[in-house]
Amino acid sequence: MMMNFFPPTNISEKLTSAQEQQGIDIVHAINELIAPPSSVNTFDFEALETERIFHIESIKSTCIDFRLRFLDLKYFKNVLPKEAFEKITALEREHNTKLSGYKVMAPSKLFRLKNTDDPLLFVPLGNNYFYLIHQWGDDLHPFRKALVWPFKNIWNLIVTLLCISLVLTALTPIAIFSKTNSWSTFWMIYFFMFKAIASVVLFCGFALGKNFNPAIWNSKYNKS
16 A cells, blocks of 8 residues: 555656756767767767667766665676567667677665666667666665665764654653653763764774765675
């Protein structure tokens, strides 16, 4: 029932939205691509579907917002579906070329474990543009962007910890720590609550090798 009110996140739609917000002119991009041909793949640009062409900045922005990675296919732990191979074959036949340099955009865990969370397969066009070949698997959780928001940067994390500390302090009986129910006691408990939670989060972050979204979106070394 909840999914009817909050539909899953289709990451290719979010990618398109990010590109529209950035005001990237695909027609101009195609002209640029025709002028300096890619040394990786050769295409007939007039035959490409313009809505499948994405700039690296749009990909980066979407990866950071949803804590995704954009890495070479060799780091992808899952098997490409039959449909992906069929689309690759059709694209190679249509453009009379042999494609290479494949990239996958997906959650971090798909580069460590077999899973089905909404991967996207790209191939480079050149000049920092990529062509979306195929999308498969399950859409992302409808609240994924909100759930990974604290990991976007240090300030988001601090705000999140402050809010969590405030809630936990409000739920904590002040009588445990003081005989007088005052605001000064409340804020003192709040301060120590924040310090305790922040210490645990920092320790776990370092111990598990965690990092913020902008640092991992194209990193093959960071664990998550």
